[in-house]
Amino acid sequence: MAEASKGLITTNIQSPAHSVKNREDAIPTGWKYKRLKLGPITLPWYASPKSQLILVSFVCFLCPGMYNAFNGFGASEQLSPYASSASNSAIYATFAVAGFFAGPVTNTIGIKNAVSFGSLGYCVYVSSLLHYNFSHEIGYNVFAGLLLGCCAGILWSAQGAIMMSYPPEKLKGRFISWFWIIFNLGCVIGSLVELALNINMSANATLRSSIYVGFLGITFLGACLSWTLVDAKHVVRYDGSRVILMKHPTWKTETIGLWETIWSDPYIILLFPMFFTSNWFYTYQFNDVNLTQFNTRTRALNNTLFWLAQMFGALIFGMGLDFPNTRRTTRAKVAWVVMFVLTFTVWGGGYVFQRKYTREDTALMDHFVYDWTSDGYVGPMFLYICYGFYDAAWQTCVYWFMGAITNNSRKLANFAGFYKGIQSAGAAVIWYLDGFDSPRPYMSLFASCWILLAGSLVTALPVILLKIKDTVPLEEDLKFTDETVEDVIGHKVIYDSPEQDKV
Numbered sequence: 001m002a003e004a005s006k007g008l009i010t011t012n013i014q015s016p017a018h019s020v021k022n023r024e025d026a027i028p029t030g031w032k033y034k035r036l037k038l039g040p041i042t043l044p045w046y047a048s049p050k051s052q053l054i055l056v057s058f059v060c061f062l063c064p065g066m067y068n069a070f071n072g073f074g075a076s077e078q079l080s081p082y083a084s085s086a087s088n089s090a091i092y093a094t095f096a097v098a099g100f101f102a103g104p105v106t107n108t109i110g111i112k113n114a115v116s117f118g119s120l121g122y123c124v125y126v127s128s129l130l131h132y133n134f135s136h137e138i139g140y141n142v143f144a145g146l147l148l149g150c151c152a153g154i155l156w157s158a159q160g161a162i163m164m165s166y167p168p169e170k171l172k173g174r175f176i177s178w179f180w181i182i183f184n185l186g187c188v189i190g191s192l193v194e195l196a197l198n199i200n201m202s203a204n205a206t207l208r209s210s211i212y213v214g215f216l217g218i219t220f221l222g223a224c225l226s227w228t229l230v231d232a233k234h235v236v237r238y239d240g241s242r243v244i245l246m247k248h249p250t251w252k253t254e255t256i257g258l259w260e261t262i263w264s265d266p267y268i269i270l271l272f273p274m275f276f277t278s279n280w281f282y283t284y285q286f287n288d289v290n291l292t293q294f295n296t297r298t299r300a301l302n303n304t305l306f307w308l309a310q311m312f313g314a315l316i317f318g319m320g321l322d323f324p325n326t327r328r329t330t331r332a333k334v335a336w337v338v339m340f341v342l343t344f345t346v347w348g349g350g351y352v353f354q355r356k357y358t359r360e361d362t363a364l365m366d367h368f369v370y371d372w373t374s375d376g377y378v379g380p381m382f383l384y385i386c387y388g389f390y391d392a393a394w395q396t397c398v399y400w401f402m403g404a405i406t407n408n409s410r411k412l413a414n415f416a417g418f419y420k421g422i423q424s425a426g427a428a429v430i431w432y433l434d435g436f437d438s439p440r441p442y443m444s445l446f447a448s449c450w451i452l453l454a455g456s457l458v459t460a461l462p463v464i465l466l467k468i469k470d471t472v473p474l475e476e477d478l479k480f481t482d483e484t485v486e487d488v489i490g491h492k493v494i495y496d497s498p499e500q501d502k503v
Contacts, residue, residue: 027240032230047230049166049237053175055229056162057182059115062222063122064152065186069193070126070215087128087138087145092428094149099421102157103261103414104254107246111158111409116226118155121148123219130212153420160416164403165243166235169471170322172403176396177318180310184392187307195300232409244477245409254410261414265405268415270463273456274398275422281449283430285387288442289353292362293380294370301372302381306388313392321400328404332468335397340457342393346386347450353383354446359439394453401460404468408477 027033032047044050106114121144128144131137159179167175232243246253262268285306290299321331361367370377402415430448433440 027236032234033236045236047234047236049168049175049235052162052166052229052235053179054182055225056115056159057179059119059222059226059229060155060159060179060183061186062225063119063155063219065183066190066215066218066222067122067125067186069186069190087141088431089428090142090145091149091152092424092431094146095152095424096149096421096428098150098153099156099417099419099424100153101258102153102417102420103410104251104258105154106157106161106413106417107254107257107410108249108251111161111232111413112226112229114154114158115162115229116223118151118153118158119219119223119226121151121155123216123223124148124151126212126216126219130216133212149424153417153424156420157413157417160399160402160419161232161409161413164399164412164416165245165407165409166232166237168237168239168241169328169404169407170324173318173321173396173400175318176321176399176403177314180314180318180392180396184307184310184314188304188311191300191303191307195297195304198297198300243409244407249410257410258414261411265411267463267467268405268418270459271398271401272418272422273452273459274394274401275419276426277449277452277456278394278398278419278423279427280430280452281387281391282427283434284442284445284449285384287434288445289350289380289387290384292367292369292442293357298370298372298377302384305381305385309385309388310392313389314396317393317396317400321396328470329468332401332404332464335400336457336461336464339393339397340454342390343450343453343457346383346390347446347453349383349386350446351450353380354443357442359442401464401468405463405472406477407472 033045035045036043102114109117125144125148128141131140163175163179164172232245235243246257290302290306294302317335321335323331357367370380372381398419402412402419405415406412430445433448434445
């Protein structure tokens with residue numbers, strides 16, 4: 001094994017995310033690194049990747065997760081059509097731009113501060129809906145939409161960096177699935193509330209202000225929880241290795257770093273179609289399938305099953321992507337093949353269902369809609385469950401592909417920003433095509449989903465075949481940073497005092 005003092009490692013240790021020999025002297029002795037035992041259970045230390053992943057998962061559960069739940073049972077339906085369009089346009093537009101450029105912001109202010117700032121936008125947005133209940137003025141809603149777009153872009157960039165750069169290489173799939181399961185609990189809760197409100201086919205009453213106040217408190221709690229995260233420089237893995245990041249980032253270095261990421265890793269552009277498509281199909285599934293083909297209480301049931309399927313899909317794919325005793329390159333190829341087969345299987349079933357109705361049919365007063373007691377409901381229900389499972393599989397694979405390319409937190413924050421920004425741009429486009437002056441036919445929107453999904457898998461194949469390796473060499477990860485091998489693997493003496501912290 002190469003000595004740390006001799007420079008870059010050239011033999012056994014290739015990546016800070018790889019398992020290395022335990023070094024007790026590389027683990028700090030402060031409270032953040034003490035294990036807590038609860039009976040037979042030993043909890044991970046506070047500044048470990050697992051603890052930080054769980055914390056950011058609950059921040060996202062309480063903020064964007066509750067935002068999804070809030071909207072899931074019609075909390076924003078009291079907005080006028082004009083106010084709703086203005087607010088949603090503000091969110092999508094700023095999210096797309098802010099998301100793409102969120103990486104430099106996250107790297108400059110730090111992951112903890114980025115999560116804290118990003119989570120605030122959600123409670124401000126909920127407060128704007130409460131304000132509209134009394135004033136019916138849209139100015140604050142538009143402002144809140146603009147702020148939420150900016151905040152969400154930064155939050156998801158920081159979250160992506162935590163999820164992809166903190167874990168060791170062999171656990172990245174599981175970290176992604178754990179996050180996705182906790183986050184989607186919010187959507188499940190929203191769907192269950194909607195189901196409870198409509199289970200007896202009663203009309204949805206106007207939501208009381210107390211519900212808005214309750215959700216405002218929940219999202220504010222999530223924003224407060226974000227301050228319990230630790231800075232990335234204090235996160236230590238069980239083998240003593242640390243996260244790769246810039247020690248002294250500035251706005252200038254990180255803005256340049258954004259373009260360096262594209263310049264040094266141009267292959268990431270081949271993943272952009274997958275990014276663009278990752279939320280494209282939501283509009284079709286929610287508006288053109290669930291909304292038009294099912295009555296109110298059955299839509300609520302479908303939503304519950306959809307998000308539960310997401311949790312199950314994330315668990316299956318997260319575990320599969322970390323399958324032990326199998327080379328990572330092999331797992332990446334198998335994941336691509338499985339996604340390709342699923343794309344044609346699930347969306348092939350969707351084609352059969354879509355042939356049964358058109359946009360003109362749904363405009364008729366006597367248009368048939370399914371209830372869960374209707375004959376023939378089981379097939380469409382199963383299709384909708386498959387849509388949820390497929391979505392989780394897609395998101396999990398995209399994150400895992402990015403995380404398999406590099407372990408560098410700086411680069412992964414940029415990747416996550418690209419992902420969310422381009423994803424939001426795609427969502428804005430399909431939202432426009434489905435809902436404005438001349439909505440496109442349902443079959444055209446369906447075809448766009450299927451074609452984009454299959455086509456983006458084809459464009460991503462060269463990245464999967466050529467850029468994903470069994471492990472990422474440390475030399476490659478340390479490019480464009482001022483970290484050293486000793487820093488990220490923990491050979492240096494680590495001091496407890498922040499003033500003396502040399503790492």
